Amino acid sequence: SKKKGREGQYFVLLAMRSSAQQGDRMRITRPAVGTFSKDMAGSVLTSRYERVEGDEARRLWNELYTSSFGKRVKQLHLLRGLILPVWGVVETALLRSRTSLASAKVKVIRVLVKPSGEG
Numbered sequence: 048s049k050k051k052g053r054e055g056q057y058f059v060l061l062a063m064r065s066s067a068q069q070g071d072r073m074r075i076t077r078p079a080v081g082t083f084s085k086d087m088a089g090s091v092l093t094s095r096y097e098r099v100e101g102d103e104a105r106r107l108w109n110e111l112y113t114s115s116f117g118k119r120v121k122q123l124h125l126l127r128g129l130i131l132p133v134w135g136v137v138e139t140a141l142l143r144s145r146t147s148l149a150s151a152k153v154k155v156i157r158v159l160v161k162p163s164g165e166g
Contacts, residue, residue, distance in 0.1 A: 057107055057111075058077075058096075059077065059078060059099075059104075059107045059108055059111050060075050060076060060077045060096070061075070061076040061077075061108070062074070062075055062087070062089075062092055062096075063076075065086045070088075070089075071088055071089030071090060072086040072087070072088060072089070073086055073087050073088070073089050073092055074086055075087050075092075077111075078108050078111040078112035078115060079111060079112070079115035138153075141153065
């Protein structure tokens, strides 16, 4: 599907029926950023985008994919272990940093790892 933006460029996406949801939910993937975590209602999709197939779809996708390399590559810095007791030190170091880390948004995630063999 495609939608024309303000400056004449197209927003291109791949919409596939979501296997995790019932109804008309669609899994959305864009060439520059990949697959979205939230599905879109099929009715919203058809009201906002124009369906494109075959060679035109392939051409638009490839055009945007090759021109968006810098948007797809992300640099991540991970801290692991017992972080909360030293969070103030981490925050101060980020604020004092003269790199792009100083303006970066910090995202905190808790991960539970299951021992191998558990479902």
